[in-house]
Amino acid sequence: xxxxxxxxxxAYIGFSCxxxxxxxxxxxxxxxxxxTNNYSELWSIEKANDWYEKQxxxxxxxxxxxxxxxQLEMWQEESFDPETIDRELxxxxxxxxxxxxxxxxxxxxxxxxxxxxxxMDQFLEISDRHGIKVMFVLFDGVWHPYPKLGTQPxxxxxxxxxxxxxxxxxxxxxxxxxxxxxxxxxxxxIGHFAEDDRILIxxxxxxxxxxxxxxxxxxxxxxxxxxxxxxxxxxxxxxxxAGPTQPITSGVWRGDYSDPTNLAPMDDFMLNNSDINSxxxxxxxxxxxxxxxxxxxxxxxxxxxxxxxxxNKSTFEDILPIMKENNVGAYNWGFVAGKTQTIYxxxxxxxxxxxxxxxxxxxxxxxxxxxxxxxxxxxxxxxTNN
Numbered sequence: 001x002x003x004x005x006x007x008x009x010x011a012y013i014g015f016s017c018x019x020x021x022x023x024x025x026x027x028x029x030x031x032x033x034x035x036t037n038n039y040s041e042l043w044s045i046e047k048a049n050d051w052y053e054k055q056x057x058x059x060x061x062x063x064x065x066x067x068x069x070x071q072l073e074m075w076q077e078e079s080f081d082p083e084t085i086d087r088e089l090x091x092x093x094x095x096x097x098x099x100x101x102x103x104x105x106x107x108x109x110x111x112x113x114x115x116x117x118x119x120m121d122q123f124l125e126i127s128d129r130h131g132i133k134v135m136f137v138l139f140d141g142v143w144h145p146y147p148k149l150g151t152q153p154x155x156x157x158x159x160x161x162x163x164x165x166x167x168x169x170x171x172x173x174x175x176x177x178x179x180x181x182x183x184x185x186x187x188x189x190i191g192h193f194a195e196d197d198r199i200l201i202x203x204x205x206x207x208x209x210x211x212x213x214x215x216x217x218x219x220x221x222x223x224x225x226x227x228x229x230x231x232x233x234x235x236x237x238x239x240x241x242a243g244p245t246q247p248i249t250s251g252v253w254r255g256d257y258s259d260p261t262n263l264a265p266m267d268d269f270m271l272n273n274s275d276i277n278s279x280x281x282x283x284x285x286x287x288x289x290x291x292x293x294x295x296x297x298x299x300x301x302x303x304x305x306x307x308x309x310x311x312n313k314s315t316f317e318d319i320l321p322i323m324k325e326n327n328v329g330a331y332n333w334g335f336v337a338g339k340t341q342t343i344y345x346x347x348x349x350x351x352x353x354x355x356x357x358x359x360x361x362x363x364x365x366x367x368x369x370x371x372x373x374x375x376x377x378x379x380x381x382x383x384t385n386n
Contacts, residue, residue: 040240043247043275045299051247052276052301058200058329059320059384060092060099060132062306066338066367069163071105071140073152073339077112080119086126088336091369093130095377096384099200100127101135101305101331105167107149109185117192124198133200135305135331138167138186139235140206141228145170158353160344160361173227182231183238190242197245201276203305204239204250205232209266229266236273247275251305255281257294271298278329280306284313285322292328303329310359311345316376324383334362337372 043051065084068074074081092100102123108116120136127134147165156162172178186204193199208228232250239248252267263271271277277300281288288307295302304323307330308314316332323330334342342362344353360372364380371377 040243042273048247048275048300055200056098057324057327057384058099058303059324060097060101060331061335061364062331062333063089063092063100063102063335064338064340066336069152069155069339070147070165071103071167072107072147072149072165073163074103075105075108075116075119076149077115077119079152080122082122082126085123086129087369088365089127089130089132091365092132092335095364095380098131098384099133099135099329099331101137101203103137103140103167103206104189105147105165106139106172106182106185107147107167107169109188110181111149113188117189120189120193124193124196128198133198135201135203136189136199137203137206138189138239139204139208139231140165140167141208141210141224142166142206143212155339155341158341158344158348158355160342160346160348161340164340168231170224173224173231176230179231179234183234186235186238187242190239190244194242194244194246199246201246201303202239202244202248203278204235204248206251207253207280208232208250210253225266229269232266233269249274249276249278249303249305251278251280251303252295253280253306255283255287255291257291260294260297271295274300276301276303278303278305280304281319282307282309282312282314282333285318288314288319289322292322292326296326301327301329303331305329305331306333308332308334309345309361311361316379320380320383332362332364334364336365336367337363338367343372 064074065081065088067081067084068079073079124134143161143164143166145166147167147169153163168178168182172182190202205228208231209225211224236248250270252270254264254267257263257267277295277298279291279295279302281291281304292302307319308316320330337343343360344357345361363372364376365371
């Protein structure tokens, strides 16, 4: 591992010396950035790095309570579960986690905006008691494209994230007349918490162009990508206009950013309009390091907002020390095994499982707080100095 650190450092030094200096706003889509107040423009590189320096090393997880199958079940009044949230965030605090990434949903605003904001505030009170700051995710392009309010389905046995839902749903994504409703959601949520220091950062859209919707045969991947990019650009405008004191981001996830002059339009927009850059990486140390080095050229702070898939060679042992050494924020996927069933691998969508896998794919704890691996827990505590 020490040898790897040295290689990372040498490679980064050599790469950054020859990398283009992507100064703030140089290649920004001007139509996407509002200029209505002091917080309405892309942060300068200096401002972003000054902010990041004050945070210390950010380390945590993507969090959903074990009693929720998806974003709707987590937040709707009848299934909101502050007791479980408090207990599980206590385990996060014990690990030394200081931040979590949490998904919202546009339908929750449509259903009951006042109650939704109240529950968000209650959640923030709980997280703050545990010394944990929150990254909220407003939209998500992954998995079931037809979300519905109300009682959510029970998990499909042994299937990874069987009940997760996209936000907005496919029908809304295809219908530009829904933009006004989505604008109210983005501005309403961000505007309400715009000066709340319990919120670390806003993640505008998770994997907007993830092509898994094509499995439903309703829309071709290329069409989804185009529609998602349109909404992403609008959402950045709405978020800026809400005037948050917190930075905003949206994370690249495909993995090939070696040529910044030849990026996919989605990646180019994300990397040139985020105050703090973020990315996903579910592979082993070498691919992770390559991506990290590519993205460091933007000279902005870097957060890995999804990683850790044991069966994919993305492990705490191999990846977390690299992120600490290079001051990259770290959010592993999954925390407590529960209704999302992310202890099962992605191939459970097509391969039949009949029992708990010997090697968990994600997650750290069982529902009673017992670690899946005490060695992993000890390593995390060592790295967080807790």
